[in-house]
Amino acid sequence: MTSKCCFKIGFILGLVFVCTNAQEKVFNVLSYGAKADGRTDDSKALLNGWRDACQWNGNGTLLIPSGEYMVNGAIFSGPCNGSAKTFEIKGVIKAPTDPNIFCKLESWISFQYIHFLDIKGHGTFDGQGACAWGKHPCATPLPYTLGLYFINNLIVHDIHSNNSKGVHVNVYKCINAKFRHVQIAAPDNSPNTDGIHIGYSKNIHIADSNIGTGDDCIAIIDGSQNINITGITCGPGHGISIGSLGKVPTQEVVKDIQVKSCTFINTQNGVRIKTWASSIAGMATNITFDDITIINASNPIIIDQHYCPERNCSDSTQESCVQIKDVTFNNIRGSSNSKAAITLNCSASHPCKGIMLNDINLEYHAPDAPAISTCANANGKATGKELPPSCLK
Incomplete structure (x- = not known):
């Protein structure tokens, strides 16, 4: 009609x-x-x-x-x-x-x-x-x-x-x-x-x-802009990932990404940014992970600029050329099933800039507790609750 x-x-x-x-x-x-x-x-x-x-x-x-x-x-x-x-x-x-x-x-x-x-x-x-x-x-x-x-x-x-x-x-x-x-x-x-x-x-x-x-429950790769993710329950899986970035030519910037009010249950990772160990130039910027609950993840918070899962990929001496900057992790709580609850493994040639950790509360229940954070080539600051203590300088 x-x-x-x-x-x-x-x-x-x-x-x-x-x-x-x-x-x-x-x-x-x-x-x-x-x-x-x-x-x-x-x-x-x-x-x-x-x-x-x-x-x-x-x-x-x-x-x-x-x-x-x-x-x-x-x-x-x-x-x-x-x-x-x-x-x-x-x-x-x-x-x-x-x-x-x-x-x-x-x-x-x-x-x-x-x-x-x-x-x-x-x-x-x-x-x-x-x-x-x-x-x-x-x-x-x-x-x-x-x-x-x-x-x-x-x-x-x-x-x-x-x-x-x-x-x-x-x-x-x-x-x-x-x-x-x-x-x-x-x-x-x-x-x-x-x-x-x-x-x-x-x-x-x-x-x-x-x-x-x-x-990955959700994977955000090259050229993704203005992506909003809210109210997702993720698990099992590898978490919510930005990347892998830097592998293919003619890639576009990744920017304006917000992940908010999500829950991760028994995942390999929680919130992750990853770039190839040897890569072409690129950028990921203006990224926010906010109000996140993580239950028993192996890597609750991780930036990995030495991502290299393939047997024949380049060795760890080569660095990523993807610039990661202005990334905020806010109000992230829950539990890690590994000692390193926060891993910020950035590129020596393109260090991470503007990393913000605010109100992080990630517990680790094991004989070698408490949890730790590890940083390499990561610049930024931490405010509010720091569990584990921040490695940012």
């Missing part, structure tokens, strides 16, 4: 309502021949439904009702006609387990070149990753579950992503995106299963979500 329709887009500083006098229409994938039996490849039905929703000169919704949908891979592409488009998933979309299929994919499900997109519905993307973890079936990295590329004005909310083969959600060159009430889960031993991976994107807000994986 014809009505005045408002599409709500989440921004960091509020909400924008885009209103049009347009027709709303739902495109149900069952009408396009989807079987929803969990075995038949329903990719074509989803793609045909999206084609019509995208071409519809109004607010078009692609609806995936309850049921199980096997999808061997799908790219939902724009630009689209009309105004907002919605991808509403109420059922379970299952990824292929045959490496002859999934090894050919960079992203299993991807959306690209779309303005005003809403992904919602309380449904589940099931990556069926156990068929691939640790088995090296592909010559290339394992596919992302959900790739979001070149999208302006995006909301992703009330969805689940389980057992991705690789990264769960990859955000690349998106502007104005809001994630909320997102549930991401994979076992702690699943490799490279980052929850949300952000690169070359601006104005991204992630809020009120639970993320537990075998890698």
Whole structure:
């Protein structure tokens, strides 16, 4: 029917309502021949439904009702006609387990070149990753579950992503995106299963979500600017990380990052910034970690500018050329399961500048207690409570 329709887009500083006098229409994938039996490849039905929703000169919704949908891979592409488009998933979309299929994919499900997109519905993307973890079936990295590329004005909310083969959600060159009430889960031993991976994107807000994986809950890499993360429960996983930075040419600065009111439970790291030991020039600046609870993390607070996880990477005598500056750690409390609760291991050629530690209370319960902090090439100051005592000068 014809009505005045408002599409709500989440921004960091509020909400924008885009209103049009347009027709709303739902495109149900069952009408396009989807079987929803969990075995038949329903990719074509989803793609045909999206084609019509995208071409519809109004607010078009692609609806995936309850049921199980096997999808061997799908790219939902724009630009689209009309105004907002919605991808509403109420059922379970299952990824292929045959490496002859999934090894050919960079992203299993991807959306690209779309303005005003809403992904919602309380449904589940099931990556069926156990068929691939640790088995090296592909010559290339394992596919992302959900790739979001070149999208302006995006909301992703009330969805689940389980057992991705690789990264769960990859955000690349998106502007104005809001994630909320997102549930991401994979076992702690699943490799490279980052929850949300952000690169070359601006104005991204992630809020009120639970993320537990075998890698970073949230990873923020080159070119990420104005990223706000609030109300995240992370664990298991490697914590919330900025980096790895400095490995590839033509990287852009990382700046204006805020991580606030988050909880980390049994994670490898809490809040982390990492750059490659030998790197090209770069910068990460204006970063705040505030009001953080950490329970039993191995590295609650860590800056590591000698990151080198690969066997063939350069030795520790080479220094990072990424400048880290103006980083604040405020009101961070909880417990460490290692003696070094704070590690600031910065580059000798590009020392960290403007590091602020304020009201840090990290306990360590072990025979060799109390906890300590370690610093190398880190400049700044500490105020308020200092547990462990600060090593900053």
